[in-house]
Amino acid sequence: xxxxxxxxxxxxxxxxxxxxxxxxxxxxxxxxxxxxxxxxxxxxxxxxxxxxxxxxxxxxxxxxxxxxxxxxxxxxxxxxxxxxxxxxxxxxxxxxxxxxxxxxxxxxxxxxxxxxxxxxxxxxxxxxxxxxxxxxxxxxxxxxxxxxxxxxxxxxxxxxxxxxxxxxxxxxxxxxxxxxxxxxxxxxxxxxxxxxxxxxxxxxxxxxxxxxxxxxxxxxxxxxxxxxxxxxxxxxxxxxxxxxxxxxxxxxxxxxxxxxxxxxxxxxxxxxxxxxxxxxxxxxxxxxxxxxxxxxxxxxxxxxxxxxxxxxxxxxxxxxxxxxxxxxxxxxxxxxxxxxxxxxxxxxxxxxxxxxxxxxxxxxxxxxxxxxxxxxxxxxxxxxxxxxxxxxxxxxxxxxxxxxxxxxxxxxxxxxxxxxxxxxxxxxxxxxxxxxxxxxxxxxxxxxxxxxxxxxxxxxxxxxxxxxxxxxxxxxxxxxxxxxxxxxxxxxxxxxxxxxxxxxxxxxxxxxxxxxxxxxxxxxxxxxxxxxxxxxxxxxxxxxxxxxxxxxxxxxxxxxxxxxxxxxxxxxxxxxxxxxxxxxxxxxxxxxxxxxxxxxxxxxxxxxxxxxxxxxxxxxxxxxxxxxxxxxxxxxxxxxxxxxxxxxxxxxxxxxxxxxxxxxxxxxxxxxxxx
Numbered sequence: 001x002x003x004x005x006x007x008x009x010x011x012x013x014x015x016x017x018x019x020x021x022x023x024x025x026x027x028x029x030x031x032x033x034x035x036x037x038x039x040x041x042x043x044x045x046x047x048x049x050x051x052x053x054x055x056x057x058x059x060x061x062x063x064x065x066x067x068x069x070x071x072x073x074x075x076x077x078x079x080x081x082x083x084x085x086x087x088x089x090x091x092x093x094x095x096x097x098x099x100x101x102x103x104x105x106x107x108x109x110x111x112x113x114x115x116x117x118x119x120x121x122x123x124x125x126x127x128x129x130x131x132x133x134x135x136x137x138x139x140x141x142x143x144x145x146x147x148x149x150x151x152x153x154x155x156x157x158x159x160x161x162x163x164x165x166x167x168x169x170x171x172x173x174x175x176x177x178x179x180x181x182x183x184x185x186x187x188x189x190x191x192x193x194x195x196x197x198x199x200x201x202x203x204x205x206x207x208x209x210x211x212x213x214x215x216x217x218x219x220x221x222x223x224x225x226x227x228x229x230x231x232x233x234x235x236x237x238x239x240x241x242x243x244x245x246x247x248x249x250x251x252x253x254x255x256x257x258x259x260x261x262x263x264x265x266x267x268x269x270x271x272x273x274x275x276x277x278x279x280x281x282x283x284x285x286x287x288x289x290x291x292x293x294x295x296x297x298x299x300x301x302x303x304x305x306x307x308x309x310x311x312x313x314x315x316x317x318x319x320x321x322x323x324x325x326x327x328x329x330x331x332x333x334x335x336x337x338x339x340x341x342x343x344x345x346x347x348x349x350x351x352x353x354x355x356x357x358x359x360x361x362x363x364x365x366x367x368x369x370x371x372x373x374x375x376x377x378x379x380x381x382x383x384x385x386x387x388x389x390x391x392x393x394x395x396x397x398x399x400x401x402x403x404x405x406x407x408x409x410x411x412x413x414x415x416x417x418x419x420x421x422x423x424x425x426x427x428x429x430x431x432x433x434x435x436x437x438x439x440x441x442x443x444x445x446x447x448x449x450x451x452x453x454x455x456x457x458x459x460x461x462x463x464x465x466x467x468x469x470x471x472x473x474x475x476x477x478x479x480x481x482x483x484x485x486x487x488x489x490x491x492x493x494x495x496x497x498x499x500x501x502x503x504x505x506x507x508x509x510x511x512x513x514x515x516x517x518x519x520x521x522x523x524x525x526x527x528x529x530x531x532x533x534x535x536x537x538x539x540x541x542x543x544x545x546x547x548x549x550x551x552x553x554x555x556x557x558x559x560x561x562x563x564x565x566x567x568x569x570x571x572x573x574x575x576x577x578x579x580x581x582x583x584x585x586x587x588x589x590x591x592x593x594x595x596x597x598x599x600x601x602x603x604x605x606x607x608x609x610x611x612x613x614x615x616x617x618x619x620x621x622x623x624x625x626x627x628x629x630x631x632x633x634x635x636x637x638x639x640x641x642x643x644x645x646x647x648x649x650x651x652x653x654x655x656x657x658x659x660x661x662x663x664x665x666x667x668x669x670x671x672x673x674x675x
Contacts (some may be wrong), residue, residue, distance in 0.1 A: 023125055028108040029093065030124055034134040034165050035060055035102040041152075054143075054153040058136075058160060062097050066139070066161040070095035076106050077166040078120060080135055089117040092165060102134075104165060120167055133168045136160050257284050264288050316396055319353055323400050327488035345482045350374040350393050357392070371476035375651060376644045397474050397487075398642035398651050405491035405655060409638040412499030415603045416506040419565050419618045420627040420661070424636060425465055432460040433628060433664050441555060461517050463662035465632055468501055470494065475650035491653075498638045498657050502629075506661045507605045509627055510567075510616055510671075514663055527666040533673040536568060536576045536615055541594060544617040544670035551667040561668055564620040566598045569607035572615050572674065576600045608674075617670035625664035632658035 022031035037060040043051040058064075076090035095104040108121040123129040140159035146152055254275045261271035266288065274284050314337060322341035324332040334342060341349055351362050351370060362370055376394045425431055443452055472494055478486045508514075514522040523530050528550060531543045541563070548561050568576045582595040598617075607613050618626060631637060638655055645652040663669070 025125060028110065028121060030090075030106045030108075030121075031103065032106060032132045032165065033101050033103050034132055034162065035065075037100065039154075042155075052153065054155055056155045056157060058157045060097060060100055060102050064157075064159055065097060065102055066159065067095045067097075067102075068161075070104060070162050070165070074104075074162070075164045077135075077164050078116065079168050080133065080164070080166045082164075086116065089114070089120040089167070095162070102162070106165065124167065129167050129169060131168050133166045134162050135164045135166065136162045253281060256281055260284060260288050264292055266291065315353070315356065316392070319349060319396060320400050320403070322349070323397075323484070323487055324404065327404070327484040346479045346484075347371060347374075347482070350479060353393055353396070367480050368476060371479040372649065374479065375474070375476060375649070377476070377649055394644060394651050395642070398653055400487050401472070401474060401491045401653050402640040402642065404488055405495045405640060405653070406638060408492040408495035409499055412496055414499060414503055415567075415601050416503060416627070418599065418601065419567075419621055420506060420629050421621045421625075423628050423630050424633045425630045425660075426633045428465050428467075428632075428658075430462050430464040431630070432462045433625075433662070434460050461662055461664050463628075463630075463660050465630060465658045465660045467656065467658050468498075469654060469656040470497075471652050471654040473645055473648040473650050473652050475645075475648055478650065494655055495638060498655060501657065502659055502661075503605065505659065506627060506629060507603060509661055509663050510669070511605065511614070516663065516666060522663050522666050522669065523671045524666070529666055529670050531670060531672045533612060533675055535675065536566060536572050536579055536672070538579070538594065540672055541566070541579065541617065544672060548617065548619065548667070548670050559624065559667060561619040561624055563598055563617045563670070564623075565601050565618040566615065567601040567603055567606065567618060568615040569604060569613045570602060571607055571613045573600070573602050576602075576615075612674040614674040615672050617672075619668035621668075624668045626668045627661055628664050629659070629661040 024030075035058055037058045039055040039057045041053060042056050043053050070092045071094065074092035074095070075088045076092060078087050078089055081087035090106045090108045093105045093107045095102070097103070109117050111118055120129070138157050138160050140157070142156040142158055144154040144156065257274050257279075258271045260266070261274075274287075279287075318335065318337035319341055321332065321335045322338040322344075323346070325334040325338065325342060341352075344352065347367060347370060351374070354374060355361055362373065365373065374393050375397075445451060472486070472490055474486050477483070509522065516522055516527075520526055528547055531540060531547060534540045545563055548563065549558065551559050551561060553559055566576050566579075577600060579592070579594050580596055580598055580600060581592065583590070583592050606615060621627075635656075635658060638657055641654045641656070643652055643654075
């Protein structure tokens with residue numbers, strides 16, 4: 001019977017027992033024989049429901065086995081599970097061939113690093129798990145056809161590559177093959193040589209001979225350099241013939257159809273079907289061209305990026321939205337998907353979510369036990385391969401609190417940002433900012449003269465990041481008491497505290513003794529930036545304007561720095577607003593010369609209940625250096641982290657802020673001590 005040989009085969013497996021003497025408890029190593037080359041009975045499909053048995057025999061020699069993958073640190077898996085790194089329990093330290101056997105030394109990680117690896121090593125050490133199985137691909141095989149009825153075909157694997165070694169409870173069924181994708185076999189290029197006992201040999205390709213109905217024993221060699229793609233199903237019937245099949249040479253037509261089928265990777269049996277149906281070459285070529293075109297269209301690369309969410313993502317988002325809405329209905333709108341969750345208490349919500357995402361029922365648990373299990377605090381809760389508990393409800397709750405925290409932080413009012421400049425830092429080392437002491441002066445260049453180098457000032461202002469932080473907890477009591485404040489008020493206050501800390505630091509630059517690079521305070525008589533105490537009016541503002549106008553660079557040239565902002569407390573707010581308000585004057589003396597000249601910043605930190613409240617004139621930070629603030633690069637603003645609590649029975653959420661601020665130059669500021 002003619003048959004179609006595959007151009008590639010999926011990964012195979014076979015199993016062998018572990019010898020007890022091969023285990024080293026102290027080194028946590030196991031020496032195994034993963035192949036002896038014994039024959040394994042397998043089956044190949046010849047149709048939808050028909051199979052033919054054959055014996056697969058692995059040749060075990062240095063020439064036959066490619067141990068490169070294993071000797072580069074091949075993975076040791078639990079039952080051929082390739083879906084996650086959590087399935088890897090060890091690594092191949094060394095693989096070699098000795099006495100016609102393929103051996104490997106497997107090393108497990110030190111105790112305590114991986115629970116799954118510790119369990120596997122314990123079971124192997126105690127002799128509970130006694131078998132290993134090797135996953136391999138076939139690179140070259142020689143097929144010996146059955147000579148007489150009752151015999152089975154033999155496939156001698158002359159070159160093969162082990163990919164992984166697995167610990168298994170029961171040796172793999174010889175008929176089974178390990179699947180390696182969502183419904184697809186992983187295939188590898190291979191060379192298949194078909195041989196028979198008779199010495200007859202013909203040069204006709206095996207597929208062409210089969211198509212012509214020849215059943216001679218053949219010896220052919222076929223090499224594939226890539227897996228065979230499955231093209232679209234051909235049309236049920238060929239196109240109308242352009243010429244009569246009787247006019248064509250039957251043998252030549254069959255050979256041409258076979259060549260077309262092989263060249264364009266048409267489905268198995270397709271060529272024979274076209275030959276039996278007397279399809280003309282023109283009709284066959286049309287079908288092949290259509291199949292190739294459709295296949296090419298399906299392989300086109302689409303540059304459009306599409307984000308796909310699964311049912312778990314949708315469910316998780318709905319629960320988070322429901323919790324946030326319950327905690328703050330005015331601030332968070334309820335999504336349609338979250339409506340079914342809005343009437344549930346936190347504990348009930350967690351139970352239903354856990355059951356829907358894991359399938360584990362939690363009906364027969366007390367409130368305290370249920371809260372503990374939902375928060376991942378033990379109680380029989382198993383661990384997934386990523387370190388997460390069977391239910392990701394703890395992560396969901398932490399995300400809700402963290403999101404509320406970040407939202408509240410972003411919404412906080414910070415009045416200092418308009419006159420400051422951001423410059424993030426890569427580390428916590430002291431940063432030196434060279435002061436702009438002057439604008440480099442252009443020099444006249446005579447014919448043939450040289451250009452000279454301009455230099456910035458030598459002064460530098462230095463500062464470094466500091467870390468600030470606290471943590472909050474979501475405990476079992478939080479779930480049992482249905483305490484929604486843990487997801488709204490507490491994170492909001494936490495975030496507000498972070499934003500207020502930033503404001504304290506920046507405004508502290510203006511209000512406290514802030515040393516500059518020259519050793520003097522930011523506001524100092526030698527810096528010429530302090531005016532006469534009083535309310536903001538034409539006289540006092542004009543004084544600060546004159547002081548800022550007298551500021552010069554290192555070369556003694558005026559900087560022409562304008563006043564962009566007036567920063568005042570509520571005590572001086574009314575006077576400042578009047579100063580910049582436009583009025584219709586009846587006479588020249590009543591004209592408001594500062595109408596719409598400045599931006600007014602009202603900051604209550606400038607109010608001094610026990611004494612005078614200062615106010616400040618500040619230039620545009622785009623014109624000259626004022627205050628520079630910085631976060632740690634990559635962690636701008638409030639950064640949150642979550643973990644299952646150790647000090648508390650619940651989830652700990654840590655908020656961290658890496659922040660610093662420094663005045664870079666005194667020339668852009670003017671201070672009035674106030675009254």
